[in-house]
Amino acid sequence: MSLSYDRVERLKLIESLLPTADQGASVGFSSKQIIEKLANSNPDLILTARTIQRDLKDLISAGRVALHHKSENSPTYVQVAQDDEIDGPVWEYFIEHLKVELEGIVSNTDLAKLITRLKKPDDGIALDEKKICILPDSLRLKPAVIDYRIFSSVLKALKERLSVRIRYKDRQENVSEPTLHPLGIMQRGPRIYLVALKDDGGSERLYAVDRILKVELLGTSDKKTGSFCFADYIARGKADFSDGEMIELKAVVSGYVETLLYDCPLNDSQKLIPMQEGEDGSLLTVTIPSSGQLLRWILSCGSNIKLLSPDELSVTVRDQIKKTYRSYFGSIDLS
Known part of the structure; x- marks a missing residue:
């Protein structure tokens, strides 16, 4: 089945708007509710009930969406929670691209995202860096050099909720080998940090990814890492961008x-x-x-x-x- 760019984006949007199956038996959106939410998310979308029914059918076939309540008048649908484990070939493909992306990583901005879209000849207006420029209002430091293999292992542990044992060199050149339970990845300025819990307890700690010398993937973490939220973390002043006090x-x-x-x-x-x-x-x-x-x-x-x-x-x-x-x-x- 050949999918246009617009339809692929619409399918992703439908899936993201639906509640997940583990949110309780009372949830689920009808096709009418889906059309309303899509219209609110993107007023430019031209939608019909037949189009949404076809999209839902394809999403159900792909195992991304499930029928929640069957009813002749208004059946409802939910998003199928995906397995945390990453498919092998997908992971290999991701690592190859990660290696390239890390060589030129910069801070994300909304304008940068817009420019990416503007550069597309079919979806934008074909404007590139010759006509549009982004300059930071502070000195831009060169990003810290990160080994893509180290970073990919950290991301894999984060995605699959695995514990890791790392070899870490701090600013004083001291080397330690803590066992960690990854919570999230944060870019602050030119550095990328792993936010994690140490195996011996305590609060969250920051580890500069460029200072990680080795990563050993362990078993599934026994800590409640899934409840971690960056909004709460920042609000508590842990990321130096506090909105608590x-x-x-x-x-x-x-x-x-x-x-x-x-x-x-x-x-x-x-x-x-x-x-x-x-x-x-x-x-x-x-x-x-x-x-x-x-x-x-x-x-x-x-x-x-x-x-x-x-x-x-x-x-x-x-x-x-x-x-x-x-x-x-x-x-x-x-x-």
């Missing part, structure tokens, strides 16, 4: 920072009020998560931002500025 930040911004924030707010709570006549800049007030990322951003603004509150963050910023000054000009009293 919210602060009200007040600062005077000027120069390029003032202009940038008028056009690109930090978030919806941001308020910018021009200073009184004769004073430069604007008063910035915003409710924002307290994090290392925020501190680094404030320091990167230099003299274009003067932090007023909260006091604790202001003290941290001043201490960092003092240390920087002393590293250049020596021990001068800056108290």
Whole structure:
């Protein structure tokens, strides 16, 4: 059966919208509900009941969807949960492509995804890098070098919920061989990290994948790794992008920072009020998560931002500025 690109995407969308069979006997969507959800997801789709019935028939034949409640008026359908184990040939094909992809890995952005689509001559408008460019607003570091075989083993363990024993070299060149229970993969800046539980207990830990020297796949993990969620992990401040402790930040911004924030707010709570006549800049007030990322951003603004509150963050910023000054000009009293 030959499938067009649009139909393949529609089949994937139908499958993703359906509830899974293990969510309880009361769930399941009728073809009418599926059409409504598809229309909400993509208003450009032109759908008929006959088209959806044909799609559902093919998905059932492929073992991706199952009939949930049989009824002459409105039968309902569910998504079939797929086995975690990866088919051998599929895995080999994936590893070959992973080797190539890792050589040029960069941070994902929505614009980058859009450009990928725009470049397609049949599905986009055939615009490429000659006409569209993405430049980061911070210095782009070269990605840490990752052995694709190490990374593929980590991904396999994560997918199949296996424990692993790794050989790991830390920043001090110390080598250890912990047994881990993988929870997730996170890219932060130019590095990729494995989030995992150690076999001896404790909370989640971060392991830079480029520092992993060897991976040994073990049996199925006895930890409840399936309940891990990155949203919760980040909210607890574990990834340095915390949205757990919210602060009200007040600062005077000027120069390029003032202009940038008028056009690109930090978030919806941001308020910018021009200073009184004769004073430069604007008063910035915003409710924002307290994090290392925020501190680094404030320091990167230099003299274009003067932090007023909260006091604790202001003290941290001043201490960092003092240390920087002393590293250049020596021990001068800056108290």
